[in-house]
Amino acid sequence: MKPYNKVTSHEVAALAGVSRSAVSRTFTPGASVSVKTREKVENAARKLGYRPNALARSLIVRSTRMIGLVMAEWQNPFYTRMLRQFSERFQAEGYQLLLLTSASDAGVDDAVRRLLQYQVDGLLIVSAKPSEAMAEECERAGTPVVLINRHSPVIRASSVTCDNAQIGRDIFAMLQSAGYRRVALVLGDPGVLTGIERNAAINEAAAAGKDIRVVAEISGCLGYEAGRQAVIDMWKAAERPDAIVCSSDPTALGILDGARLDLKLAVPEELAVVGLGDIPQSSWGAYRLTTVHLPVDEMINLAVEDLLAHLEDPQLEPRPMTARARLVHRDSVRVRPEA
């Protein structure tokens, strides 16, 4: 004996004494129903606890009002914020989010495949990208996709990133004018474009000028603990940096604590630390980290608007979008050379 109790439009129609079409029409805004039958149907529906089956519906209207979200990076609080905002924004427009997690780029294709089976109307991929073949399948299926914090010239998909190279140059200029000389670059997940492009720009700038050198470049260092350990290790090396540029805020905060608490260094006098992301903790009194504020809200806006536009008009061409990041000066970098 199953408690299988789903009530269908058929039963509502029977109770109300009308046809199934009538009940369908009362639940479709803008359909032609007389007020009398509408009332009858609504009463019957209420009595039975009827709720239209969204899946059966989407089968014939060819739109599920679900958008697939694949998330490949959770470490950074930054992405949580995205998740929340995406959920709220799309929910307001009558869409739901179908959420999948993927370990890395490798898992993305699987996730996308699953989402396509569920006939999602659109796809949001944060901090990862699908294979070219998979992207092509999306296109053939007519499913618009927007990449966040990733882009690829070979994939036909919208993307929103920020101008990492420019930020790299800004950081370089700041360190230079404050008189720092030996900078270390620490990268988190190798493969996340944000850090890579930024570091490339710094390297380039350093190669061009004479007075400031890149003395170390480590990668795979992600999170508070890793950062704290990394700075300790760095101090054992032959040449110690006087500025560390870090591709995630939590890592930078770990470095800050490692430098101050473990190594007893004076920040920013003896060592500068700059982060990436501007998470809430970075502004907290105990840290006051100089970092780059990623324009998450702007990025979210761009992504949402673009995806909605593509849902509206499938003919629209995908386009790359870039938001402008902003250096926020706090207390972990001094502003002028020491006297």
Place this chain on the structure above:
Amino acid sequence: MKPYNKVTSHEVAALAGVSRSAVSRTFTPGASVSVKTREKVENAARKLGYRPNALARSLIVRSTRMIGLVMAEWQNPFYTRMLRQFSERFQAEGYQLLLLTSASDAGVDDAVRRLLQYQVDGLLIVSAKPSEAMAEECERAGTPVVLINRHSPVIRASSVTCDNAQIGRDIFAMLQSAGYRRVALVLGDPGVLTGIERNAAINEAAAAGKDIRVVAEISGCLGYEAGRQAVIDMWKAAERPDAIVCSSDPTALGILDGARLDLKLAVPEELAVVGLGDIPQSSWGAYRLTTVHLPVDEMINLAVEDLLAHLEDPQLEPRPMTARARLVHRDSVRVRPEA
């Protein structure tokens, strides 16, 4: 000219020269198909890029393998962790998460309604609870639901919480034996059970004993900034506390910074601060907050196991589950009375 290109089992069947049932069976594990036709079908499917429509499928098998997740609280990093783990765990079992956000208890019913329309197989509600009527609808629909960090005797649903009263008593005992005398209780979102129950237990213990009093009880104070301001305000009041018990870690960290940086107080000598949640930042060197470690992983396990069990066997009765929280002693509370 639409690029509408969905390929159906019909087309695959035609290309392979078999019936539609044959292609359906090749994609249903354990069905009876000869290797020869299976091969033909697989080739045709690959050539056409066929992917079974999960929605049409679930229409007839009466199971969508989607589970609905409604999230009412995002402030605390704690919940992000839950989200991620839920996603991964269920994904591993072949389920997807359909994510909805709700501002508060008020919005939960709406979210649940929407999820039911999508015929989710199960429901996870974190940090909020549906109305009694809505819970009844879920039951009639045969959709198991598990509540996280909430419970209600009147709702027939599984729930996982932790023993907040016990933790309240533990905190009280700790403060008492360390010789603190005037405790302030600060609550975040009024309505989140965790804090309420804990504070109630502390109040009760204080009423029973003689040597320690609750001198202030504020609520609606959530997040770093709010905490930092709150402690400043407290210091203007007639009677200043010597211990603050806080219902979220970020708030407690704000209080810590407010006390040390703004008020120039010595922690833990002049003031004790205890948090709730044990977020990563709380263990960081600059803070070392004494707090209670919520057993998130255990709670997640309980929730996942219970929901899966109910999906397996719909007859199963819902049950309340409680995980045990643990006080973690760090440096924001002294361990013995001052000399």
Place this chain on the structure above:
DNA sequence: GCACGGTTTGCAAACGTGTGCAAAACTGCA
């Protein structure tokens, strides 16, 4: 009473799949 324009209504055909059932094909064996 009748023709006429405009609304409402029900019929039936989709949407893309799974599955019971009986027919068909195959297997092994005498």
Place this chain on the structure above:
DNA sequence: TGCAGTTTTGCACACGTTTGCAAACCGTGC
């Protein structure tokens, strides 16, 4: 070859909706 037993296959119906189309209905003005 014939036959019993087993496996494979196709038909057709079901799942719960939406929607084009034509019939039914309604009110109105002659």
